[in-house]
Amino acid sequence: HNALKKVNIIVTKTAEDDVLENRTFEISGTTEGGQEFKQTGATNSEGKLTFTDVPYGDYIVREIDAPNYYVVPDEQEVTINADKDVNLTFDNTLKKGSVQLIKVDSKNPDKKLSGAEFAVYKDTNGDGVYADTDELIGYMEEVSKGVYFYDNLPFGNYFVNETKAPEGYNLDPTFYGFVINSEDTVTVQNKDGVFVNEEIPTQPTTTPPDAPQTGQKSYVVPLLIIIILSVGVIIFFIIRNKKKNK
Structure with a gap:
């Protein structure tokens, strides 16, 4: 062979x-x-x-x-x-997946909020607890009003953190963990499938101290009367004293 x-x-x-x-x-x-x-x-x-x-x-x-x-x-x-x-x-x-969140008003879930910023971090040790050593990957993009998205994340553990709240709303400083383990889109939420922000309460308008308050009685006229009467009394006593001295 x-x-x-x-x-x-x-x-x-x-x-x-x-x-x-x-x-x-x-x-x-x-x-x-x-x-x-x-x-x-x-x-x-x-x-x-x-x-x-x-x-x-x-x-x-x-x-x-x-x-x-x-x-x-x-x-x-x-x-x-x-x-x-x-x-x-x-x-x-x-393999890569993606993450999204939908930002809405806490009292009106139909009101989507623009103008926020979200940072995405890699959970480098996979413990689910954010640390300063975790790596900043990038920032989510607002792809439509109130909808924020980040693509091409390799399988692994991550965090999302709000770094800027919409104007007129309180910031949520929490680091929210999520896992990419499929090529689908993961939704991050802080309440009922969405990401809510509470509106900053409107401060009541204060009236300057020297302005009369609505509904209160004005003391300007009585004060003028008292001043006039006082001046009259003083003049009366001055004239009377002059007559006595003659």
């Missing part, structure tokens, strides 16, 4: 998050001589894996057991019919 001709298949793994080690790949197919062939292996720290001594034949190479937060790359078909190593590259992109 003639010895089977063999080559190496070299797999190079790349990933959006740069995690390259211990990613498992499988090669399976039929040799030129009609025999079934199958191997599995894991990448090293540089994302490299070499399938050695692969006989001439037709094969499929695929990544297996990829974490669920990756978009699994397509399998690749390989035909080996020449004495030359084969190089294949597989790239993993991260």
Whole structure:
């Protein structure tokens, strides 16, 4: 029997998050001589894996057991019919989702509020409690009146924090945690599916102290009468004293 001709298949793994080690790949197919062939292996720290001594034949190479937060790359078909190593590259992109919130008046849920700002933070240690070490990712966009949105968030844990309230409303300083674990849109809420703000109470208008209050009796006229009478009494006594002195 003639010895089977063999080559190496070299797999190079790349990933959006740069995690390259211990990613498992499988090669399976039929040799030129009609025999079934199958191997599995894991990448090293540089994302490299070499399938050695692969006989001439037709094969499929695929990544297996990829974490669920990756978009699994397509399998690749390989035909080996020449004495030359084969190089294949597989790239993993991260699955991403989005977050939205709908901002409304606390007493009138039909009244949507514009002009707010919301910061999005990555929960770096995944403990669900905001810390100064958590990474600021960016700010939500107001895509329509009172509707705020942020897209392309890789699977993971995050926070939303209101950094600016709509004019005339109180700020909600709480850091609200949420999880992206699907490619759908997550809604952040602080009450009944929406994000409410309380309106700042209107301060009552005060009347200056020297202005007469509505409904109160004016003392201007009686005061003038008292002054006139007092002056009259003083004049009377002055005239009387002059007459006595004559």
